[in-house]
Amino acid sequence: MPRQVMERRAADNPYLHKDFHGALNCGIVYLHRHFGEAAVREWLRDFALNWYGPLRQRLATEGLTPLRHHVEAVYEVEGATVRCEQTADDLVVHVEACPAVTHIRALGGDPSPLFVETTRTVNEALCEGTPFRAELLAYDPQTGRSVQRFCRRTP
Amino acid sequence: MIPCTEFIPAYSELFRALHRLGGETAVRGFWDYLSEAFLTNLRDLVAEHGLRGCWLYWDHTLNEEAADFTMELDEEAGEFRITMHHCPSKGRLLEATHFEAYPDYCRHCDVLYRNILEPMGYQYEVDLSRCAQAACSVTVRRGGAGVAAEHGPDGRGRRTGGEPHGDRA
Numbered sequence: 245m246p247r248q249v250m251e252r253r254a255a256d257n258p259y260l261h262k263d264f265h266g267a268l269n270c271g272i273v274y275l276h277r278h279f280g281e282a283a284v285r286e287w288l289r290d291f292a293l294n295w296y297g298p299l300r301q302r303l304a305t306e307g308l309t310p311l312r313h314h315v316e317a318v319y320e321v322e323g324a325t326v327r328c329e330q331t332a333d334d335l336v337v338h339v340e341a342c343p344a345v346t347h348i349r350a351l352g353g354d355p356s357p358l359f360v361e362t363t364r365t366v367n368e369a370l371c372e373g374t375p376f377r378a379e380l381l382a383y384d385p386q387t388g389r390s391v392q393r394f395c396r397r398t399p
Numbered sequence: 400m401i402p403c404t405e406f407i408p409a410y411s412e413l414f415r416a417l418h419r420l421g422g423e424t425a426v427r428g429f430w431d432y433l434s435e436a437f438l439t440n441l442r443d444l445v446a447e448h449g450l451r452g453c454w455l456y457w458d459h460t461l462n463e464e465a466a467d468f469t470m471e472l473d474e475e476a477g478e479f480r481i482t483m484h485h486c487p488s489k490g491r492l493l494e495a496t497h498f499e500a501y502p503d504y505c506r507h508c509d510v511l512y513r514n515i516l517e518p519m520g521y522q523y524e525v526d527l528s529r530c531a532q533a534a535c536s537v538t539v540r541r542g543g544a545g546v547a548a549e550h551g552p553d554g555r556g557r558r559t560g561g562e563p564h565g566d567r568a
């Protein structure tokens with residue numbers, strides 16, 4: 245077989261490597277096993293606080309609309325649909341199936357019992373330092389189907 | 400849900416959490432675990448196809464990650480090489496000025512794949528000297544200092560299986 249060469253530029257492909265969900269699940273499993281549940285939640289909280297800093301700032305100053313756009317974009321990029329119900333003080337997100345859970349299971353994996361924290365803890369951290377709070381109203385660990393609520397804090 | 404497009408900062412933050420909890424040993428322990436539990440498809444492809452397995456593996460992952468790269472396979476010479484002109488993962492971390500990445504982020508690429516390939520009898524070299532520019536290179540050569548003979552013809556003797564969903568991480 246002659247020498248083979250493949251050249252690719254970043255613009256040649258869309259950025260979508262769903263197998264990363266499996267690596268994230270491994271991270272949860274490892275951290276849980278060696279350092280406990282609290283370490284998993286602390287990691288995900290720190291990630292959300294740091295990575296979503298600009299989004300949290302917009303949530304604090306502009307309200308729920310930037311958050312809704314973020315949530316819609318997150319699921320859309322993975323090919324999933326969500327239904328959002330928004331008022332000035334309340335955003336409810338209905339997710340039919342979590343694309344991460346779907347992908348992990350499709351490849352024969354088993355999501356960690358703490359995989360739910362990638363939604364619950366991340367959403368709660370997104371709201372830290374803002375007038376809003378997050379609740380996970382429903383979550384099915386088999387499919388990742390969920391109902392997520394963001395609402396204005398009451399005094 | 401953390402979308403796969405935002406996995407890289409979560410991964411970086413995981414390394415930081417592990418370092419805080421258990422130092423470099425904990426970080427290294429996770430990388431070893433990830434090789435074992437997650438990179439089963441690289442191991443399987445190389446076991447089945449030899450050096451071409453590297454080509455098949457990174458063809459899938461680097462294209463899905465929209466990397467800017469040159470990949471070369473010379474089976475007669477026994478060499479496979481990736482020249483990463485711009486790593487999408489490190490590139491994202493460098494672009495995010497509001498986010499402080501784990502300082503030794505790129506070293507996981509040394510550990511993860513070396514763990515797989517060296518026991519299968521391949522030399523694995525990685526040049527991380529240009530990480531600050533999101534660039535690096537990987538060279539895999541057949542007939543390295545590995546111990547394939549001790550591990551059977553597919554080099555899997557030391558392995559204990561793992562989750563069947565591995566990929567570039």
